[in-house]
Amino acid sequence: MDAAEAPTQMPTRPLIDICGVAKTYSGGTHALQGIDLAVRQGEFLSLLGPSGCGKSTLLRLIAGLGEPSAGRIEWPSATYDAAGRPERSLGFVFQEPTLMPWATVFDNVFLPLRLAGQRRRAVALRVEEAIAQVGLGGFARAYPRQLSGGMRMRVSIARALVMHPKVLLMDEPFAALDEITRMRLNDDLLRLWQAGHWTVIFVTHSVYESAFLSSRIAVMGARPGRIAELIEVPAPYPRDEAFRTSAEYNEYCRRTSAALRATLPDAGALP
Amino acid sequence: MDDNAPLPPGLRIIVPLLLGGVMLALWQGLVWWLEVPKFVLPAPTLIAQSLYNDWGTLIVSLWITLRITLMAFVIALVCGVALAVLSAQSRLVEISIFPYAVMLQVTPVVAIAPLILIWVGLEHIDRALLILATIVAFFPILSNTTLGLKSVDHNLRDLFVLYGAGAGQRLRLLQLPTALPYLLAGMKISGGLALIGAVVAEFVAGSGTGAGLAWRIIESANRLNIPRMFAALILLSALGIVIFLLMAGLQTMLLRHWHESAVRRER
Numbered sequence: 419m420d421a422a423e424a425p426t427q428m429p430t431r432p433l434i435d436i437c438g439v440a441k442t443y444s445g446g447t448h449a450l451q452g453i454d455l456a457v458r459q460g461e462f463l464s465l466l467g468p469s470g471c472g473k474s475t476l477l478r479l480i481a482g483l484g485e486p487s488a489g490r491i492e493w494p495s496a497t498y499d500a501a502g503r504p505e506r507s508l509g510f511v512f513q514e515p516t517l518m519p520w521a522t523v524f525d526n527v528f529l530p531l532r533l534a535g536q537r538r539r540a541v542a543l544r545v546e547e548a549i550a551q552v553g554l555g556g557f558a559r560a561y562p563r564q565l566s567g568g569m570r571m572r573v574s575i576a577r578a579l580v581m582h583p584k585v586l587l588m589d590e591p592f593a594a595l596d597e598i599t600r601m602r603l604n605d606d607l608l609r610l611w612q613a614g615h616w617t618v619i620f621v622t623h624s625v626y627e628s629a630f631l632s633s634r635i636a637v638m639g640a641r642p643g644r645i646a647e648l649i650e651v652p653a654p655y656p657r658d659e660a661f662r663t664s665a666e667y668n669e670y671c672r673r674t675s676a677a678l679r680a681t682l683p684d685a686g687a688l689p
Numbered sequence: 690m691d692d693n694a695p696l697p698p699g700l701r702i703i704v705p706l707l708l709g710g711v712m713l714a715l716w717q718g719l720v721w722w723l724e725v726p727k728f729v730l731p732a733p734t735l736i737a738q739s740l741y742n743d744w745g746t747l748i749v750s751l752w753i754t755l756r757i758t759l760m761a762f763v764i765a766l767v768c769g770v771a772l773a774v775l776s777a778q779s780r781l782v783e784i785s786i787f788p789y790a791v792m793l794q795v796t797p798v799v800a801i802a803p804l805i806l807i808w809v810g811l812e813h814i815d816r817a818l819l820i821l822a823t824i825v826a827f828f829p830i831l832s833n834t835t836l837g838l839k840s841v842d843h844n845l846r847d848l849f850v851l852y853g854a855g856a857g858q859r860l861r862l863l864q865l866p867t868a869l870p871y872l873l874a875g876m877k878i879s880g881g882l883a884l885i886g887a888v889v890a891e892f893v894a895g896s897g898t899g900a901g902l903a904w905r906i907i908e909s910a911n912r913l914n915i916p917r918m919f920a921a922l923i924l925l926s927a928l929g930i931v932i933f934l935l936m937a938g939l940q941t942m943l944l945r946h947w948h949e950s951a952v953r954r955e956r
Binding site for chain 2: 482562581
């Protein structure tokens with residue numbers, strides 16, 4: 419697929435087609451309303467918004483964890499299984515590392531393969547490879563509690579990548595980490611994404627993070643949760659330290675920030 | 690002094706032993722000084738002598754009590770975990786079982802004993818003892834394991850859904866490991882309760898084919914053989930301590946890599 423070579427280029431068929439999706443919880447909360455979004459093959463898409471705008475809800479719906487109250491989420495290029503569900507081929511990274519504390523790094527990364535019925539011996543190399551990919555070579559036998567927060571998050575990413583997914587869904591994965599760790603993980607994530615040719619949907623509440631990482635930003639507003647604006651960030655990859663300090667990056671941050679501010683009900687009262 | 694300061698190794702053993710020695714000496718001295726009759730309070734030396742002389746009888750009784758305790762514990766463990774797993778699969782099973790489990794737990798075992806005795810028949814008192822001890826030991830396993838199975842991390846549960854895990858995989862790879870620390874805590878309580886159950890049951894139901902330690906205590910009391918009564922008591926508490934230590938050891942062994950309760954921290 420040539421779209422993978424040029425992530426920011428628009429292919430004819432979207433990878434995921436989200437049409438008029440709404441989600442209302444049984445309590446009557448309108449978490450999402452009228453969401454239309456076409457996720458492109460190979461792009462790095464951020465869902466940016468304040469808390470309560472439904473960005474995590476949207477991500478979970480895309481993952482198939484819950485059904486939308488209205489509208490539909492289609493995977494035009496996916497094959498469908500016997501039950502008529504799309505075979506989504508996705509990895510999910512939660513806000514917390516969400517590792518099994520009783521299992522070693524190896525066993526945690528092995529989990530998706532194990533659930534798919536693979537034997538440990540047959541996929542050991544593949545698991546080791548995924549662990550090395552996120553820079554944790556040599557830690558396969560460590561237990562999660564022996565690792566730092568950043569390293570645990572790396573294990574979580576390795577677990578998502580071990581299945582070679584087409585789409586990586588990330589729900590504020592670095593929000594709980596310190597600034598320095600987060601910057602390093604951002605760099606490494608971009609490197610992996612460029613090498614791996616997959617698509618990323620990345621939920622964040624940080625303007626700076628989204629502008630640095632994304633090829634496109636969906637700015638969301640709250641009450642009801644909606645997509646307010648789509649901002650293209652056509653700056654070329656690889657993006658590095660030079661980009662982080664450039665005037666161009668600054669300009670994207672400013673525009674994104676303005677779009678985010680416009681979604682808030684009382685723009686003047688922003689702290 | 691800082692309460693958290695590390696103690697020199699060995700002190701944890703030496704200090705209690707020292708205290709015990711002092712208390713024993715005090716006991717011996719007082720009994721001798723005040724000339725307390727041995728059927729009221731025998732001197733420690735007399736108890737030791739009785740332990741030595743009656744060792745043959747006592748060790749048989751110890752074995753009988755131990756056997757009932759262990760069997761009751763194992764049955765309670767298997768049934769408790771099985772029922773907990775069953776009720777974790779379906780909320781309907783859970784709400785139907787639980788009230789009866791609670792009923793069984795809160796009804797004093799002493800009060801059920803005569804009924805059980807009639808049911809199993811007077812010629813099978815061993816079975817009655819086993820059933821009564823099992824009833825006592827069963828509940829902590831059931832309630833702790835049920836709680837543990839329900840304590841699964843929500844995100845991990847979602848992850849298992851995402852990767853299409855079956856119910857069996859979810860139970861084996863997610864719910865049971867999550868429940869393990871809870872189960873072990875339940876086992877620690879149950880181990881002690883099984884012993885208590887075995888002793889109380891024997892007090893109430895009498896001895897079966899052979900006399901357990903509880904029966905030795907009753908018998909010694911009837912004969913005013915107080916030193917032997919003390920000897921039997923010492924064996925009982927030693928048995929309880931061994932059971933507790935075994936459970937604590939098992940807990941540390943299984944949890945030391947990952948659970949906060951068993952991990953050693955360096956300061």
